[in-house]
Amino acid sequence: METQEISELFPLFNTANPETLEWLVSVVDEEDYSLNTEIIRENEWGKAVYFIVSGWVKVRSQYHDQELTLEILGRGDFFGEMEILDESLKSIAVISLSDVKLLTISAQRFLQMLFKDPQLHHRMLQLTVRRFRLLYRRLQLRQQTPKIKLAKTLIKLAETYGKSTEKGIEILYIPQQDLADIADVTLEDLQQIIPQLQTQGCLDIDEIHQTLSLTNLKQIYHFSTVKHD
Known part of the structure; x- marks a missing residue:
């Protein structure tokens, strides 16, 4: 993908400086998954961050043989970053709900990118706060x-x-x-x-x-x- 495509598709990168985007294009990998494929298996978090170019995925929790879908993510979103910044999740997997195309970047390079670009680091904080705000709103809906x-x-x-x-x-x-x-x-x-x-x-x-x-x-x-x- 070109740098402009990445900036336009992923909100995380719309304030990143051009040098960051050029470097990103040189280090990401492209991955394709078919329907109903485990993209991240349980206890395999913390190795990379995944950006959804196309398709849909679900984040699934499994506990005592009971499954629960926690979130649905689509084009322009990403996952795996929290497990790099904090402790890895347990008993959580990501499953494709359609054919999916991803860009992936290793944990080490993702952290390196955040440290290099203050604007990107700030945007990451904004999107993290937004996710917690959406979670809070979901909890408010319980009644x-x-x-x-x-x-x-x-x-x-x-x-x-x-x-x-x-x-x-x-x-x-x-x-x-x-x-x-x-x-x-x-x-x-x-x-x-x-x-x-x-x-x-x-x-x-x-x-x-x-x-x-x-x-x-x-x-x-x-x-x-x-x-x-």
């Missing part, structure tokens, strides 16, 4: 109705990773259990709400191409702020 929680989750995915199409804002048709996990709703609730949103003209699901389009974002915003019985 809300399932429809509000699902609506807010869809809005967040659309705003962060969505692509504008003739139908609306398109995201991956995320497996229902994974979507239920990150929205903090039961699978049964999700399976009731999704058809309601389709009937109300808010969602269009293309199972052949595995896409979900938010066709009436204004109405979904309305659902995210009004309590429903």
Whole structure:
């Protein structure tokens, strides 16, 4: 990838100086993964940072044979940095939800890059704070109705990773259990709400191409702020 492409695609690098970007291009590796592939296995964190060029992944926790999807990440996002800056995670894996293309940089070179470029270091702090703010907002939603929680989750995915199409804002048709996990709703609730949103003209699901389009974002915003019985 060219330096301009990296700067435009990844928010982390949009304030990095040109020398940092030139150096980055010379040291990153490109990796491709097919659907349902473990990108990082449990207890293998802390070796590199991964930047998503295309595709979708889920961050999965497994404890006592129970799996829980913690987060869904898409194009322009990255993962693995916290385990380099702090203790590595346990019982956490990253699985591809589609074909995925990544750029990877080793832990040592990533830290070297942060130390060399103060603007990049500052941007890293900003994005870390933003992630914790989003986590705090998710925790605040725990007392809300399932429809509000699902609506807010869809809005967040659309705003962060969505692509504008003739139908609306398109995201991956995320497996229902994974979507239920990150929205903090039961699978049964999700399976009731999704058809309601389709009937109300808010969602269009293309199972052949595995896409979900938010066709009436204004109405979904309305659902995210009004309590429903």
